[in-house]
Amino acid sequence: MNNFTYHNPTRVVFGKGTAGHARKYLDPQKRVLLLYGRGSVKNNGVYEQVLGGLPTPPVLEFGGIEPNPEYETCMRGVEAAREAGIDFILAVGGGSVIDAAKFIAAAIPYRESDPWDILEKGAAMSAAIPLGTVLTLPGTGSEANAASVISRRARQQKLAFIHPRVQPVFSILDPETTYSLPVRQTVNGVVDAFSHVIEQYMTYPVDSPLQDRQAEAVLLTLIEEGPRAVAQPRDYNARANVMLAAMWALNGHLSCGVPGDWSTHMIGHELTAFFGIDHARSLAVVMPALLREQSAAKHAKLLQFARRVWGVTAEDEGTAVEEGITAMETFFHDLGVETKLSAYDVTLEKTAPIVGRFRTAAARLGEHGDLDADRIEAIFRACA
């Protein structure tokens, strides 16, 4: 097992009726910015529920955060928040709204240069506005971690930053707020969470049986409960189990002491930046092809995945590995998620600029740093 440090101070408030409980965790003296997305929280009653649970009315509301939150939108929020003297952000929504809240929280006090530098250049931040969340769309895990991903469409960029100062102080997870989610968003969340586990689990063994089984516990939960939540959108336990599993998938625990490989996300982000493919769906395209491309380096874990997660019994190890990956693809397909670029009208030729970016980048991807541009090109060929 590798050395690690783990610190996750987010207070997680989970359960039925909790969406209206913010007053228990929020200082009434705070000048709150209420941040949300494109209005679904106003249609499904969550907005009123949250507002009714605040200790004092928000000083500022800022809506309109889009999926893959946009730098330009966030910067409008930053300006408004600076003018209003905001000192707490309450994000009500899914991962996009929470990611936007984190970037806005970091950008408000950042005056050294364009806050985009926090993402592009890893510019040091010495402060951030504290934030809390009311999660309405499980998937990204952003509610209980310190990461944020922001897009800048004008430059076809989608970049991430991680900083402990933007870890939510509290996050309220009320499964009932997810009853009204469209199937597409429910499914995206399940696939996104599934991929988060894979990125932390599917590397090479480091004699860490507990972390392996914890990862498998989340995968099995998503495999069982994801389809249940789609079939019965108002089944409380199905929604609760998906919501909890998605948080677990990326609250930092699964990566304790083990290597990670975030290649699927790195490549998927580019597909979203270039072609606007939903985040989760970009991952479903890349993941199977990437695992096959890396099947030698990841052999032991792929075999364990096949046997423990999918119950594959084939004696031949190569056959078992392939059956495991195929079972994962079938899981995606059964959820209505495509695993080929062609489903999004993206031809192999169109991926050339992405391969080009990886060709010029110094860093190679993969837990062994051996995934270079040629191999990324091979992955695109395989999922074309």
Place this chain on the structure above:
Amino acid sequence: MNNFTYHNPTRVVFGKGTAGHARKYLDPQKRVLLLYGRGSVKNNGVYEQVLGGLPTPPVLEFGGIEPNPEYETCMRGVEAAREAGIDFILAVGGGSVIDAAKFIAAAIPYRESDPWDILEKGAAMSAAIPLGTVLTLPGTGSEANAASVISRRARQQKLAFIHPRVQPVFSILDPETTYSLPVRQTVNGVVDAFSHVIEQYMTYPVDSPLQDRQAEAVLLTLIEEGPRAVAQPRDYNARANVMLAAMWALNGHLSCGVPGDWSTHMIGHELTAFFGIDHARSLAVVMPALLREQSAAKHAKLLQFARRVWGVTAEDEGTAVEEGITAMETFFHDLGVETKLSAYDVTLEKTAPIVGRFRTAAARLGEHGDLDADRIEAIFRACA
């Protein structure tokens, strides 16, 4: 799934060589009390390692904390700490030293009455001295939770309190510090951690598949890695896996959203208070008999435990349940841990005062509150 709130702000620093890293997490301005046990840390080099890693020398050292830390000893520590103006406690040792640190941390600023009231009467505490730990004996999980158990031998009492103010600020877990543990203590830690999982898992189903599998992940790790650590005391990964599993067993995660039943601990504490049986060994005596006594109420989970944890395949459910409990007993026996009171020269007659205590107590034990004195008497008969 039940509603829950989860907040565990302890910074966990885990890995090889970390025992000497306290300076990274400890303010050099702090007036530190270094707390330890009966000297093993001075024999195995951990004391020097920790001391060498401090930002400034401790203002006060206080050794001699015994297993099942004693109120009288702790109160001597409290007096010394008050005199020295201590404002941080660094506990170096196992659960006993950490539990003592928590009580001392709470008692130092507590002036309203005898600090024993915090344990016996649940007296409100409005402050506590912050504390950190360097764990050298995994088992209790005290390094990453807010609970403490203190004994008062003169009154044959062993009582617990839980308060967020005594949650460690940081805990350093260096598996190498456990290489020199006697077999008895290694085994005690494994059995204690195992029992912590059982107390949070072995109740009734609430449709919480993730929590179930997480609990099973810890149990399976302890079953595999415990004997390995005993057989190969200097096997780093075996020690690391046991240390991580023991922390996981009681860092609060497993109880999120599920019912708990701490009856085994409540009864075991009495066996320790009356007869001085090692904490873990008292649990190994009570647990099998208690699970058989409660097998109707716990049937579904006992069956799941038998099948998933022990691989029991017997078709008949009653047979399978019994095979699961027997497998657990065999696991204890193989570790050299007895499961009968007679092994500790405790006759059934001697347990009468314990049954008497439960007869006068208002509260019944068990997740359904249905474990009364008569049934506790039956449990003692079964494990006599």
